[in-house]
Amino acid sequence: MNSDRLPLENNGCGGEYHKNKVKSIWILVLLGLVLAAAVLLSLWAGSYDTPVTELLRGIVNQANDPKINVVVQNVRLPRICTAVIAGAGLGVVGCVLQSILDNPLASASTLGVSQGASFGAAFAIIGLNAGAQNGGGLWISLAAFAGSMGVAAVILGLSRFSQITPESIVLAGVAISSMFTGATTLLQYFADEVELTTLTFWTFGNLGSAGWGQIRFMLLVVLLSSVYSIFHRWDFNALLAGTETAASLGIHVRRMILINMVLCCLTASAIVSHVGLINFIGLVAPHIVRRLVGNNHVYLIPGTILAGASLLLLGDLLARTVVSPVILPTGAVTSFLGAPLFLYLLFKRRKGVC
Amino acid sequence: MLRVKDLKFHYQGGQQVLKEINFKLEDGKFLSVLGNNGAGKSTMLKCFNRIIDPEAGSISLDGEEICRMPMREAAKRMAFVAQTIPNTQMTVHDMVMLGRKPYMQWGFTENDHRIVHEAMERLGLTEMRGRFLNELSGGERQKVMLARALAQKPKLLLLDEPTSSLDLKNQYQVLQTVRDICHETGIAAIMVIHDLNLALRFCDRFLLMRDGAVFRYGDAHVIDREAIWQIYGVQGETADVRGQKIVMVD
Ligand SMILES: Nc1ncnc2c1ncn2[C@@H]1O[C@H](COP(=O)(O)OP(=O)(O)O)[C@@H](O)[C@H]1O
Ligand SMILES: [Mg+2]
Numbered sequence: 254m255n256s257d258r259l260p261l262e263n264n265g266c267g268g269e270y271h272k273n274k275v276k277s278i279w280i281l282v283l284l285g286l287v288l289a290a291a292v293l294l295s296l297w298a299g300s301y302d303t304p305v306t307e308l309l310r311g312i313v314n315q316a317n318d319p320k321i322n323v324v325v326q327n328v329r330l331p332r333i334c335t336a337v338i339a340g341a342g343l344g345v346v347g348c349v350l351q352s353i354l355d356n357p358l359a360s361a362s363t364l365g366v367s368q369g370a371s372f373g374a375a376f377a378i379i380g381l382n383a384g385a386q387n388g389g390g391l392w393i394s395l396a397a398f399a400g401s402m403g404v405a406a407v408i409l410g411l412s413r414f415s416q417i418t419p420e421s422i423v424l425a426g427v428a429i430s431s432m433f434t435g436a437t438t439l440l441q442y443f444a445d446e447v448e449l450t451t452l453t454f455w456t457f458g459n460l461g462s463a464g465w466g467q468i469r470f471m472l473l474v475v476l477l478s479s480v481y482s483i484f485h486r487w488d489f490n491a492l493l494a495g496t497e498t499a500a501s502l503g504i505h506v507r508r509m510i511l512i513n514m515v516l517c518c519l520t521a522s523a524i525v526s527h528v529g530l531i532n533f534i535g536l537v538a539p540h541i542v543r544r545l546v547g548n549n550h551v552y553l554i555p556g557t558i559l560a561g562a563s564l565l566l567l568g569d570l571l572a573r574t575v576v577s578p579v580i581l582p583t584g585a586v587t588s589f590l591g592a593p594l595f596l597y598l599l600f601k602r603r604k605g606v607c
Numbered sequence: 608m609l610r611v612k613d614l615k616f617h618y619q620g621g622q623q624v625l626k627e628i629n630f631k632l633e634d635g636k637f638l639s640v641l642g643n644n645g646a647g648k649s650t651m652l653k654c655f656n657r658i659i660d661p662e663a664g665s666i667s668l669d670g671e672e673i674c675r676m677p678m679r680e681a682a683k684r685m686a687f688v689a690q691t692i693p694n695t696q697m698t699v700h701d702m703v704m705l706g707r708k709p710y711m712q713w714g715f716t717e718n719d720h721r722i723v724h725e726a727m728e729r730l731g732l733t734e735m736r737g738r739f740l741n742e743l744s745g746g747e748r749q750k751v752m753l754a755r756a757l758a759q760k761p762k763l764l765l766l767d768e769p770t771s772s773l774d775l776k777n778q779y780q781v782l783q784t785v786r787d788i789c790h791e792t793g794i795a796a797i798m799v800i801h802d803l804n805l806a807l808r809f810c811d812r813f814l815l816m817r818d819g820a821v822f823r824y825g826d827a828h829v830i831d832r833e834a835i836w837q838i839y840g841v842q843g844e845t846a847d848v849r850g851q852k853i854v855m856v857d
Binding site: 270271272273484487488490491493494495497498500501502503504505543547548549551 | 653656657658677678679680681682683685686687689691693695696697698699700701702705706708709711713736737739752755759765
C-alpha cells in the first residue's frame with residue numbers, strides 16, 4: 254500500500270514513528286501466521302498419526318487414502334472455514350460497534366444483538382415453522398436480522414443520542430439479552446422434538462453443522478462488512494477525535510453510525526443463524542489487537558479480523574479436543590474463556606486504565 | 608473574506624441561541640469571539656463549520672455559500688479545533704494525518720504526507736510524532752489538534768477555547784502560532800476565548816456577543832469599560848502598558 258509510505262526526507266528525524274509503523278505491520282503479519290498455524294492445527298487435530306502433507310492433499314481431494322479425502326472435505330474443512338469466517342465476522346462487528354458507540358465494552362453478544370438474532374431465528378422455526386419448509390433458511394436469516402435490528406434500535410436510542418455511560422449500555426444489553434434468552438426459552442415450550450434439538454444446539458453455538466451453501470452466504474456477508482469497514486478506516490479514526498471533530502472533517506456522523514449499525518446487525522445475524530450464539534470473540538479480539546497496535550483503525554481492523562478468526566478456531570480446537578472424542582459446544586467454550594477476560598476489562602475500566 | 612449575514616439558529620425545542628448575526632472578516636485576520644457562558648459562541652462556530660445547520664442566514668467564504676456545500680467540501684475550507692481534546696491511543700502523526708481526511712480517496716498521497724510533515728514541523732511536533740496521544744500533556748495534545756487543523760489547509764480556522772487547559776507558556780505559544788499563521792499565509796482565524804488580555808495581545812478583531820447577538824464588532828477600541836460591564840457584568844477598566852492595551856477588573 255503506497256498510501257502510507259513516508260517521503261524520504263522524513264526518515265531522518267522522528268524515526269520513532271517509522272518504527273511504530275513497522276512494528277504494527279509486523280504484528281499483522283504475526284497474527285496472520287498465528288491464524289495459519291491455527292488452521293493447520295485444526296486440520297491435524299484428531300488424526301495425529303496421519304502426515305500433515307496427506308491432510309493438505311486432502312483439501313484438494315488428492316490424498317492417497319480416500320477416507321482422508323472424505324474426512325477433510327466433509328468434516329474438517331467446512332468446520333475450519335465456518336470458524337474462520339464467523340470469528341472474523343464477529344471480530345469486525347465488535348471492533349466497529351466499539352468505535353461507533355465509543356464503548357470499549359460493546360460487541361454483538363454483550364449488547365444483546367446476537368441474542369436478538371437468536372430469538373428471531375427461534376421464532377421463525379417455531380412460530381413460522383420455517384425449519385421444515387423449503388427455503389426456510391431464508392426466513393430464519395431474515396427473522397434473525399429483524400431480531401438483531403430491534404435490539405440495535407434500542408441500543409442506538411440509549412447511547413449516542415443520550416448521555417449514558419458505557420457500563421450502563423452494557424447493563425441495558427444484559428437486560429435485553431436475558432429478555433430475549435427468556436423469550437427463546439418460552440418458545441421452546443411450544444416446540445416439538447425436532448425443533449427442540451435445533452434450538453438447543455443453537456443457544457450453545459456449534460460450528461459443525463453449516464454446509465457449503467451456508468458457508469458461502471456467511472463469507473459473502475462477512476466480506477462485505479470487512480471490506481466496507483477497511484475502506485472507511487479513517488472515518489473510524491476521525492470518530493476517535495470526537496463526533497464534532499469528525500463532522501468538521503466532512504463526515505456525516507449519524508449516517509455513518511446508522512449504516513455501520515445495520516451492517517453489524519446483518520453480519521451478526523448471518524453468523525448467529527448459521528452457527529448459533531458465540532460469545533466474547535467480538536469483545537475480546539479488538540482489545541487484544543488494540544493492545545498490540547493501538548487505536549489506529551488502519552491496523553486495528555485487519556488485526557481484529559485475523560485475531561477473531563484465530564480465537565474462534567482455537568476455541569473450537571479446544572472444544573473438539575479437551576474431552577475427545579466428545580465434542581463440546583464451541584459457544585460454551587468461548588463463553589467459559591471469554592467471561593473472565595470481560596470481567597478483567599470491566600475491572601480495569603473502573604481503575605481508569607482503558 | 609468571510610461574510611456572515613442574518614445568521615439565526617435555535618436548538619430543537621430550545622429558545623433562539625443565535626439572533627441575526629452579521630459581520631465580515633478579511634483574510635489574514637485573527638478574530639476573537641468574547642461573551643459570557645451560554646452566549647452562543649460555540650454554537651456560532653458549529654454553524655460555520657456545518658456541524659449544525661443554521662435555520663436562516665448565509666455564511667459565505669470567498670463568495671462561496673458554505674451552507675449549500677457538501678460537508679466534505681466545507682471541510683476543505685474550514686478546520687475546527689473543538690473544545691474537548693481527544694485522548695486516545697493514536698500516534699501524533701496519525702492524528703495530524705486525520706486533517707487530510709477530506710482530501711483522501713483510497714489512501715494518502717505523497718503530497719498529503721508532505722503537508723502533514725510541514726504542519727508538525729510548524730508546531731514543533733516532529734520529534735514526538737511516534738508517541739501516542741494519551742501519553743502527552745494537555746498542551747502537547749492541543750498543539751496536535753492545531754497541527755491537524757492546519758493539515759486541512761483551510762481558508763478559515765475555527766478554535767473553541769483552545770487555551771483553556773494550557774499553562775501560561777503554552778497559551779502564549781499556541782496563540783502566537785495562530786497569529787503568525789494568519790499574518791503569513793493570509794488565512795483567517797476565529798477563536799472563542801475568555802481571557803480578554805490574551806485576546807487583546809494577539810487578535811486583530813473582536814466580536815462581543817451577548818444573548819446570541821453581536822453587541823459590538825471591530826478592533827481593540829470596542830473593548831472598554833462599558834463593554835466589559837455589558838458583556839460580563841463586572842466593573843473593569845482598560846489601561847495602556849508599554850503600548851499594549853490591557854484590561855483590569857476591579
Ligand atoms: N446540543 C444542545 N442542545 C440544546 N441546547 C444547547 C445545546 N448546546 C448548547 N445549547 C444551548 O445553547 C446556548 C448557547 O450555548 P453555547 O453556544 O455552547 O454557548 P457558549 O459557547 O457561548 O458558552 C446555551 O443556552 C446552551 O444551553
Ligand atoms: Mg462554548
